[in-house]
Amino acid sequence: MAVSFQDNEIQVAWSDVFSKDAYRIMISDIADNYPQKKSVRVDYGDINTYNVDFAMYVLDNPDRCMEIARKTVMSLVPNINRPGDAINVRVYNLPRDAKVEIRNLRADHLGKLIAVEGLARKVTTVKPRMTHALFRCSRCGSEIWMEEPGTILREPVMCSGADGSCNKQNLRFILDMKSSVFMDTQKIEIQESPEGLRGGAQPERISGYVEDDIAGEVTAGNRITLNGVLRSVEKGERDKSTVFETFLDVTSVEFEQHEYDEILITEEDEERIREMSRDPQLFDNIVRSISPSIYGLDEVKRAIALQLFGGCHKEMDDGTVMRGDMHILLMGDPGVAKSQLLRYMSMLAPRGIYASGKSASAAGLTAAAVRDDFGDGRWTLEAGALVLADKGLACIDELDKMTDQDRSSLHEAMESQKISVAKAGITATLQCRCSMLAAANPKYGRFEEDAAIADQIDLPPALMSRFDMIFVLTDKPDKKKDTAITEHILMAHQRGQARMVPDSVEIKGVDVKGIMERTSNIKPVYDVDILRKYVAYSKRLTPIMTDEAKGIIQDSFLRIRLMGNGGNSVPITARQLEAFVRLSEASARMRLSDKVTDVDANRAVDLVEYYLRRIAGNDDGGFDIDKIASGISSKDRNRIDVVRDLMREYGDEGLTMDELIQHGSNQGLAETDVTRAVKNLSDGGEIYRTPAGVYKRT
Numbered sequence: 001m002a003v004s005f006q007d008n009e010i011q012v013a014w015s016d017v018f019s020k021d022a023y024r025i026m027i028s029d030i031a032d033n034y035p036q037k038k039s040v041r042v043d044y045g046d047i048n049t050y051n052v053d054f055a056m057y058v059l060d061n062p063d064r065c066m067e068i069a070r071k072t073v074m075s076l077v078p079n080i081n082r083p084g085d086a087i088n089v090r091v092y093n094l095p096r097d098a099k100v101e102i103r104n105l106r107a108d109h110l111g112k113l114i115a116v117e118g119l120a121r122k123v124t125t126v127k128p129r130m131t132h133a134l135f136r137c138s139r140c141g142s143e144i145w146m147e148e149p150g151t152i153l154r155e156p157v158m159c160s161g162a163d164g165s166c167n168k169q170n171l172r173f174i175l176d177m178k179s180s181v182f183m184d185t186q187k188i189e190i191q192e193s194p195e196g197l198r199g200g201a202q203p204e205r206i207s208g209y210v211e212d213d214i215a216g217e218v219t220a221g222n223r224i225t226l227n228g229v230l231r232s233v234e235k236g237e238r239d240k241s242t243v244f245e246t247f248l249d250v251t252s253v254e255f256e257q258h259e260y261d262e263i264l265i266t267e268e269d270e271e272r273i274r275e276m277s278r279d280p281q282l283f284d285n286i287v288r289s290i291s292p293s294i295y296g297l298d299e300v301k302r303a304i305a306l307q308l309f310g311g312c313h314k315e316m317d318d319g320t321v322m323r324g325d326m327h328i329l330l331m332g333d334p335g336v337a338k339s340q341l342l343r344y345m346s347m348l349a350p351r352g353i354y355a356s357g358k359s360a361s362a363a364g365l366t367a368a369a370v371r372d373d374f375g376d377g378r379w380t381l382e383a384g385a386l387v388l389a390d391k392g393l394a395c396i397d398e399l400d401k402m403t404d405q406d407r408s409s410l411h412e413a414m415e416s417q418k419i420s421v422a423k424a425g426i427t428a429t430l431q432c433r434c435s436m437l438a439a440a441n442p443k444y445g446r447f448e449e450d451a452a453i454a455d456q457i458d459l460p461p462a463l464m465s466r467f468d469m470i471f472v473l474t475d476k477p478d479k480k481k482d483t484a485i486t487e488h489i490l491m492a493h494q495r496g497q498a499r500m501v502p503d504s505v506e507i508k509g510v511d512v513k514g515i516m517e518r519t520s521n522i523k524p525v526y527d528v529d530i531l532r533k534y535v536a537y538s539k540r541l542t543p544i545m546t547d548e549a550k551g552i553i554q555d556s557f558l559r560i561r562l563m564g565n566g567g568n569s570v571p572i573t574a575r576q577l578e579a580f581v582r583l584s585e586a587s588a589r590m591r592l593s594d595k596v597t598d599v600d601a602n603r604a605v606d607l608v609e610y611y612l613r614r615i616a617g618n619d620d621g622g623f624d625i626d627k628i629a630s631g632i633s634s635k636d637r638n639r640i641d642v643v644r645d646l647m648r649e650y651g652d653e654g655l656t657m658d659e660l661i662q663h664g665s666n667q668g669l670a671e672t673d674v675t676r677a678v679k680n681l682s683d684g685g686e687i688y689r690t691p692a693g694v695y696k697r698t
Contacts, residue, residue, distance in 0.1 A: 062113035090252035118190035208248035289524035295488035311582030332473030351392025379424035468579035543588035549601035654694035
């Protein structure tokens with residue numbers, strides 16, 4: 001049975017809690033600096049230490065207990081006596097059983113002190129609310145103080161003048177705005193954190209009102225815990241309703257101290273993490289733990305494993321910021337498990353968000369301007385998917401299906417990791433320091449064998465060049481590979497079926513135990529829980545590059561630059577050099593090392609050269625990054641120059657395609673070279689085709 005406390009017992013309890021040195025110092029600081037400081041922050045653990053029953057009583061009867069707590073503090077501070085002056089008692093660090101998910105809030109929680117965790121989705125401007133109004137009688141000038149608990153102004157009913165002469169009269173009272181007491185108030189709407197959501201669940205939301213000195217501290221996108229009392233308010237309809245809306249009357253706000261604090265790492269976990277880092281097979285084991293039900297894709301999984309750990313965020317002396325997050329693009333034929341890999345990574349990353357480009361709008365990815373329902377209908381910002389993935393991983397599927405306008409909003413988010421918003425009279429900059437893992441299909445649905453890969457990627461070159469690595473996943477019939485994939489998929493299904501069979505059940509003719517042993521390679525080496533903790537733990541490190549590693553990266557970069565055919569083509573740019581650095585830092589972080597060594601540098605070089613060979617490789621063994629960066633390779637530019645010269649020479653009366661091919665072959669160009677050059681020139685608006693099929697210069 002719940003223990004009940006009398007008012008004097010509650011007061012004694014609070015006096016005892018406040019007698020601790022920490023609170024005595026806090027209260028004397030308030031006495032000296034009021035009203036700049038006006039809150040006593042009480043750790044719930046201290047109340048629990050004093051008396052467990054009383055601590056439970058505070059959670060169940062917060063209004064009564066907090067009122068007495070305020071009076072107790074006020075009695076300890078002598079110089080605060082004006083009407084409306086108050087000292088706030090803010091309880092924080094509530095126990096785990098007082099933390100309630102927004103979707104689990106019920107009528108039982110009304111009037112109880114609870115903690116709700118989530119992301120600040122909408123935050124209004126801070127506005128003053130009158131708490132104590134000073135009225136003057138228009139007849140005798142008497143002062144009357146009125147307490148204003150709600151949002152509707154209450155006026156005095158009668159004059160309380162000393163002589164009592166006004167009482168019978170029809171009175172008018174004048175509000176003294178200057179002398180009345182106001183308190184800052186702000187409305188915050190928070191939604192559930194994406195990590196805690198079950199697959200496909202819509203995140204629930206709740207509004208909270210913060211008042212006084214904690215108003216204005218929260219901005220959209222913050223991860224916060226609101227501690228407060230759940231209250232109900234009648235729906236504002238003309239007819240009285242018995243269904244009530246709920247909101248949180250916030251007592252205190254706790255900010256996330258560290259970006260991965262929601263992942264609790266115990267001492268045993270830390271010991272296990274250090275043990276894992278000493279394993280020479282660590283890198284291979286982590287790669288094998290990434291979506292083991294997908295066969296192969298080893299190079300892609302290696303890159304994604306490094307992306308999970310990420311490079312280091314750096315700030316230079318002049319304020320320039322260098323991003324440490326890596327962006328990876330997977331271009332592939334249908335059915336090569338791109339989406340499955342993305343969904344797995346959004347679950348595995350300590351903070352992952354999955355969005356499909358076909359259904360996501362620019363506002364949904366960046367930030368939407370929405371009308372605020374806090375009285376005057378102002379516009380406020382609502383954080384989108386990339387802002388919610390701040391310091392995490394944003395997995396965007398079907399990037400090629402997005403509209404150009406929506407896709408353009410990704411440019412700034414990827415490079416400068418900020419989102420500038422100028423909507424509905426709001427200009428703001430939101431942080432989105434996240435890595436991006438995107439997937440897209442080829443332009444024609446499947447990669448063509450004979451055509452260049454760069455021509456089949458239907459993404460603007462400006463966006464392509466922002467990805468640190470681009471992987472092309474093709475699906476070609478190959479007897480040996482197909483046999484292995486088929487075997488792997490069927491074994492995965494067998495293992496899935498065997499897992500559903502209870503241990504005690506035996507099926508005649510089927511060796512369930514044998515199936516589980518035979519398919520053990522499909523089981524991840526490290527389970528998701530410890531891997532997330534490992535990644536979160538590694539983020540605390542900032543490894544420094546050794547001279548040896550610097551030399552390896554420099555040699556590789558300069559060697560590839562020299563493949564530029566004497567300046568005609570650009571095989572690699574400074575953007576890829578940064579990719580080298582980020583990959584090597586991530587590799588060092590993965591080993592929990594404080595320095596980037598030759599092992600890390602070589603791993604980065606191997607991956608970058610592998611992807612360049614697939615995407616920007618030339619027939620002669622060199623690289624030409626212009627295929628990606630500008631959409632036109634240096635060879636194409638040479639062909640275009642030849643065709644352009646032909647058009648200048650013969651262009652007055654125009655040339656048919658056959659004539660262009662004939663003249664081009666005399667200059668050493670193949671038919672496909674000429675047709676591609678003509679297409680590039682007509683796309684660029686330099687030439688046009690007449691109805692008669694003749695090409696002319698514009």
